[in-house]
Amino acid sequence: MRDINCGSVPVCEGKKVVGMMTDRDIVLNCVADGKDCSSIHCHDVMTSDVITCSPDTDAHECARLMSDNQIRRIPVVQNGELVGICAIGDLATVNIHINEAGDALSDISRPLQ
Incomplete structure (x- = not known):
C-alpha cells in the first residue's frame, strides 16, 4: 500500500471480494495492538463485512x-x-x-x- 500510495485494497479469493483492508485497519488492528505486522495476514486486519x-x-x-x-x-x-x-x-x-x-x-x- 505504501509503495503505490494507496489507502485501501480489496481482499479477494479469485475475483470475489471477501474483505477490504485499509491503512486504518492496519493501524487499529495491528500497530496499536503492538503486533508484528510482518507476521499478520490480511484476514487478521481486514473488514470482512464489505x-x-x-x-x-x-x-x-x-x-x-x-x-x-x-x-x-x-x-x-x-x-x-x-x-x-x-x-x-x-x-x-x-x-x-x-x-x-x-x-x-x-x-x-x-x-x-
Whole structure:
C-alpha cells in the first residue's frame, strides 16, 4: 500500500471480494495492538463485512452508501466478481449535486455515536 500510495485494497479469493483492508485497519488492528505486522495476514486486519455496489449503481446511491456506512471506497461487483472501486474522489468528477460528495465526506469523517 505504501509503495503505490494507496489507502485501501480489496481482499479477494479469485475475483470475489471477501474483505477490504485499509491503512486504518492496519493501524487499529495491528500497530496499536503492538503486533508484528510482518507476521499478520490480511484476514487478521481486514473488514470482512464489505459494502458493495454494481456498475449500474448511480452516483447519488454511492454517495449515500459511503455516508451511511462511513466509508470512502466501495468495491464495484458484477456477477459476484470485482470489476472496480468507486472512491469518494470519483464522485466529485461526475455530475451530481454540488455538495453531495462533500456532504458524504463530512458524514464519513464524523465520530460514531
